[in-house]
Amino acid sequence: MAPALATNPDTTPAMPPPPGQVSNLVDPPSQxxxxxxxxxxxxxxxxxxxxxxxxxxxxxxxxxxxxxxxxxxxxxxxxxxxxxxxxxxxxxxxxxxxxxxxxxxxxxxxxxxxxxxxxxxxxxxxxxxxxxxxxxxxxxxxxxxxxxxxxxxxxxxxxxxxxxxxxxxxxxxxxxxxxxxxxxxxxxxxxxxxxxxxxxxxxxxxxxxxxxxxxxxxxxxxxxxxxxxxxxxxxxxxxxxxxxxxxxxxxxxxxxxxxxxxxxxxxxxxxxxxxxxxxxxxxxxxxxLYRHLFPRRHSSLQSPQSGSLWKRTIGHVTVRRRPDRWGSSSALVTETERGVGEEREMERVGDKDGTSEAIKERPSGSTAK
Missing domain, CATH: 1.20.1070 (Rhopdopsin 7-helix transmembrane proteins)
Structure with a gap:
């Protein structure tokens, strides 16, 4: 018996087409x-x-x-x-x-x-x-x-x-x-x-x-x-x-x-x-980045009445590297607008179960104990 002819992988479809369709290896529809x-x-x-x-x-x-x-x-x-x-x-x-x-x-x-x-x-x-x-x-x-x-x-x-x-x-x-x-x-x-x-x-x-x-x-x-x-x-x-x-x-x-x-x-x-x-x-x-690129626009929105939604909602959150009593987190500082001249310091403080935190507020310029 003559050996079976080997198929050419370049011209043979990888799988049979569904019923009613024909394989198109030259210019197929594509995404x-x-x-x-x-x-x-x-x-x-x-x-x-x-x-x-x-x-x-x-x-x-x-x-x-x-x-x-x-x-x-x-x-x-x-x-x-x-x-x-x-x-x-x-x-x-x-x-x-x-x-x-x-x-x-x-x-x-x-x-x-x-x-x-x-x-x-x-x-x-x-x-x-x-x-x-x-x-x-x-x-x-x-x-x-x-x-x-x-x-x-x-x-x-x-x-x-x-x-x-x-x-x-x-x-x-x-x-x-x-x-x-x-x-x-x-x-x-x-x-x-x-x-x-x-x-x-x-x-x-x-x-x-x-x-x-x-x-x-x-x-x-x-x-x-x-x-x-x-x-x-x-x-x-x-x-x-x-x-x-x-x-x-x-x-x-x-x-x-x-x-x-x-x-x-x-x-x-x-x-x-x-x-x-x-x-x-x-x-x-x-x-x-926004405060850096648009300082004037940022300063114009610093009054409590006209503050931006971002400032009214979460304020200016930064991080101060300071060990806390809670055990893992740094002190987070929420700074209100400079025109008001008040700094609110949020320190993570451990409670009885060690999971909650309290806020400690002090005016800017005061000395921490």
């Missing part, structure tokens, strides 16, 4: 334009936020810390993450799998394996920048270390170990597999990696959201001011929603064989989650 627009939009949103953060820290605060450098690494990772789908447009990103050749599907799988690694590392630095920001705000050097400090360190360590574990899983799944399977990139269980990553992301995002909310909740502040601080940190809930949305999309689509389309959308959802994390990590610096 390429939408992918390009989304990727460019993500970079346009994230870049100014990080630049504004660095400018505020370097020029206004005169000091950069590890959370700022982590945001830079997160932005670099975002650029790398965004470039991979753009490269993958020629290999099936945004194209139905029956319109993708077998050879292009192999390249698609290899690129998506790279995405899984780059995304995990870059998202780790995004979360690290937020968690280090918590340490800088709530746990400065000299303060006794309490639950906020150790909770934040736990989440940092958990994210680091999880990132390392996922990268090793992606890199080692093909060890010992036949060469043909390795070259095809099919030795990696993308579904298992993605669902696991999404589920853990939901948990870590929830922890990152709860740490500052619990800390602020125990501040003895005027209700409006406490609500304002809670709203600022609650913006981090957008990251949780993005993680939940990605997980909710992936689970029902696990049995869908049109993986080139599914994984493309999963990549865009992961990018959205990444960008939200970068923006959330930069938001606490925006008021200081």
């Amino acid at each position: 390429g334009y939408a992918t390009v627009i989304a990727v460019v939009l993500y970079m346009v949103i994230a870049t100014p936020c990080v630049v504004a953060r660095l400018y505020t820290r370097a020029v206004v605060h005169k000091k950069l810390w590890w959370d700022d450098w982590s945001s830079v690494l997160a932005l670099i990772g975002l650029y790398g993450f965004c470039c991979i789908p753009l490269i993958g447009l020629q290999y099936g990103f945004g194209v139905d799998e029956w319109n993708v050749s077998q050879s292009h599907l192999q390249e698609f799988n290899k690129l998506f394996s790279i995405i899984e690694i780059v995304a995990r590392i870059s998202i780790f630095f995004t979360k690290l920048s937020i968690l280090l920001l918590y340490l800088r705000y709530f746990c400065p050097s000299g303060a006794r270390r309490g639950w906020i400090f150790y909770s934040t360190l736990f989440v940092i360590a958990f994210n680091a170990l999880y990132c390392i574990a996922l990268v090793l899983v992606v890199r080692l799944q093909c060890v010992g597999q036949p060469q043909a399977v390795v070259q095809a990139g099919t030795c990696i269980n993308h579904y298992l990696v993605l669902v696991t990553a999404s589920a853990i992301n939901v948990v870590t995002d929830l922890l990152i959201l709860l740490i500052p909310l619990i800390a602020v909740w125990h501040l003895r502040l005027p209700q409006r001011r406490k609500l304002g601080l809670l709203l600022v940190f609650a913006v981090g809930g957008l990251g949780c929603l993005a993680s939940v949305a990605r997980l909710a999309y992936q689970v029902p689509e696990a049995s869908n064989k049109n993986q080139t389309q599914i994984l493309t959308l999963v990549s865009l959802l992961a990018l959205a989650e990444h960008v939200i994390g970068i923006v959330v990590g930069c938001m606490p610096l925006w008021p200081a």
Whole structure:
């Protein structure tokens, strides 16, 4: 018998088309334009936020810390993450799998394996920048270390170990597999990696959201001011929603064989989650940047009657490095407008259960005991 003719992977569809459709390997319908627009939009949103953060820290605060450098690494990772789908447009990103050749599907799988690694590392630095920001705000050097400090360190360590574990899983799944399977990139269980990553992301995002909310909740502040601080940190809930949305999309689509389309959308959802994390990590610096860029407008809004919504709600919150009796957080200072000439100092003071805080007010210029 004559040997069966080998199929050409460059001209053979990666999967049979659905009934009533024909494979098109020459000029297939594609979501390429939408992918390009989304990727460019993500970079346009994230870049100014990080630049504004660095400018505020370097020029206004005169000091950069590890959370700022982590945001830079997160932005670099975002650029790398965004470039991979753009490269993958020629290999099936945004194209139905029956319109993708077998050879292009192999390249698609290899690129998506790279995405899984780059995304995990870059998202780790995004979360690290937020968690280090918590340490800088709530746990400065000299303060006794309490639950906020150790909770934040736990989440940092958990994210680091999880990132390392996922990268090793992606890199080692093909060890010992036949060469043909390795070259095809099919030795990696993308579904298992993605669902696991999404589920853990939901948990870590929830922890990152709860740490500052619990800390602020125990501040003895005027209700409006406490609500304002809670709203600022609650913006981090957008990251949780993005993680939940990605997980909710992936689970029902696990049995869908049109993986080139599914994984493309999963990549865009992961990018959205990444960008939200970068923006959330930069938001606490925006008021200081506004006061620096528009000092006259800021000073014109300093009377209690005409104060801005931001000032009326949460005031001007800064951090004073001073150990407190509560155990973990620095003293937070709320400064009212200079025209009023009064400084309100909010010090974290432990009560009987060690969880609540009191406000201590004194006129500016007085000497602390």
